[in-house]
Amino acid sequence: MDPKQLIAKRVALEIKPRTLVNLGIGLPTLVASYVPRDVLIAFQSENGIIGMGIRPPEGLETPDLTDAGGGHVTALPGATALDSAESFGFIRGGHLDVTVLGGLQVDSGGRLANWMVPGKMVAGMGGAMDLVTGARRVIVAMTHTAKGESKFVETCTLPLTSLRPVSLVVTELAVIEPRPEGLVLIETAPGVSAQQVIDATACRLVVPTSVPEMPLAA
Amino acid sequence: MKRATRIAEAVEMIPDGATLMIGGFMAVGTPERLVAAIAGRGRRNLTVIANDSARPGLGVGRLISQKCVKRLIVSHIGTNPETQKQMLSGELEVELVPQGTLAERIRAGGYGLGGVLTPTGVGTLAAEGKRAIDIDGQTFLVELPLRADFALIRAAQSDYYGNLVYMLTARNFNPLMAMAATTVIAEADQIVPIGVLSPDQIQTSGVLVDILLERRSSDGSETADRETRRA
Numbered sequence: 411m412d413p414k415q416l417i418a419k420r421v422a423l424e425i426k427p428r429t430l431v432n433l434g435i436g437l438p439t440l441v442a443s444y445v446p447r448d449v450l451i452a453f454q455s456e457n458g459i460i461g462m463g464i465r466p467p468e469g470l471e472t473p474d475l476t477d478a479g480g481g482h483v484t485a486l487p488g489a490t491a492l493d494s495a496e497s498f499g500f501i502r503g504g505h506l507d508v509t510v511l512g513g514l515q516v517d518s519g520g521r522l523a524n525w526m527v528p529g530k531m532v533a534g535m536g537g538a539m540d541l542v543t544g545a546r547r548v549i550v551a552m553t554h555t556a557k558g559e560s561k562f563v564e565t566c567t568l569p570l571t572s573l574r575p576v577s578l579v580v581t582e583l584a585v586i587e588p589r590p591e592g593l594v595l596i597e598t599a600p601g602v603s604a605q606q607v608i609d610a611t612a613c614r615l616v617v618p619t620s621v622p623e624m625p626l627a628a
Numbered sequence: 629m630k631r632a633t634r635i636a637e638a639v640e641m642i643p644d645g646a647t648l649m650i651g652g653f654m655a656v657g658t659p660e661r662l663v664a665a666i667a668g669r670g671r672r673n674l675t676v677i678a679n680d681s682a683r684p685g686l687g688v689g690r691l692i693s694q695k696c697v698k699r700l701i702v703s704h705i706g707t708n709p710e711t712q713k714q715m716l717s718g719e720l721e722v723e724l725v726p727q728g729t730l731a732e733r734i735r736a737g738g739y740g741l742g743g744v745l746t747p748t749g750v751g752t753l754a755a756e757g758k759r760a761i762d763i764d765g766q767t768f769l770v771e772l773p774l775r776a777d778f779a780l781i782r783a784a785q786s787d788y789y790g791n792l793v794y795m796l797t798a799r800n801f802n803p804l805m806a807m808a809a810t811t812v813i814a815e816a817d818q819i820v821p822i823g824v825l826s827p828d829q830i831q832t833s834g835v836l837v838d839i840l841l842e843r844r845s846s847d848g849s850e851t852a853d854r855e856t857r858r859a
Binding site for chain 1: 656657679682703705707726727728731749750752754784794799800
């Protein structure tokens, strides 16, 4: 399976009914495809909408209705539009249940760096710092390595997004949970051994004696 | 009742070196006619406060491509390689602000507050040079208000008083910026008679709007003489 689709299918299981969810641009957006349609989940986009729906049919796009990446979306019945101060009030004020973001690095303390590579790629933090600081749960959806290098590091060398540790990291190899004792390997992807995860990870992992296989959304 | 101001006249009011707040998020909710006209006039040394710099040649990106901007205060530049290029070469000074903090700094500027306290950015690069305050054991950054000489606002509808209604995700920073600038210039997709918009529906009071841009002419031109068009 494509690594990104696999990650999205695992993250989808973290999205519970009757919650307010923010999906970041890129990989996290794929998660919406695997969340059951019959449960009440509201997707929030920080550019100012609660109740965002899927991409509209071609030719029926509304120019004034997009997600945070500028892509056309729809609004579901009961959707609400917000200005930017209200939108971030939801995020910072503890009203957002889950945010799913991409990552460049996660360190042994569970801290995320995802907005800048000094001297090279300066995207800007956009809403990421507010999301990681304020959402009730922060899930990082990222590939385990980039160009052969582990994205898990002892201490982030890239600028941090927040001091707050994230809640969960899902990669194509594993599910890793930052806990007081360190990064704990809680699941491995189908066909991946705990040793393979350890080998692909450039910081200490706490590995329980038995690590279950990652379940995936249909 | 407001007079419909022609775009050339509105742009003439904006001098080189002015500080502009420009509504929009990835150009959605950005007053494109105004921004295009400013870029077309080749204004220089502007300070621009906006959510992002969109893409080259689009929204705020038009001003970047034309090198109108000296200083940019935004949350995100990742979609505009031209902004990154000018920043890395030192032509353009960029202050990156977390998006929620940017919204609150603009709100503080417009609402008469001395600043806001936010937990966002504590311990990161966003905290550099800022005061931090501990309240009941939690650390907050002191974020100072932002104001501008001009706010460039885009609305879906305006009535003759300049009362504004926004549409869906095109609202974003527009109502906040309309409170935070000395002169507010509004560009509306549609202008309707007074009374069409109900008091509960109006999102920005026309009291704030100094200049209401004339409607887009039916042939799309900006400079056609009004008398000629009427004939």
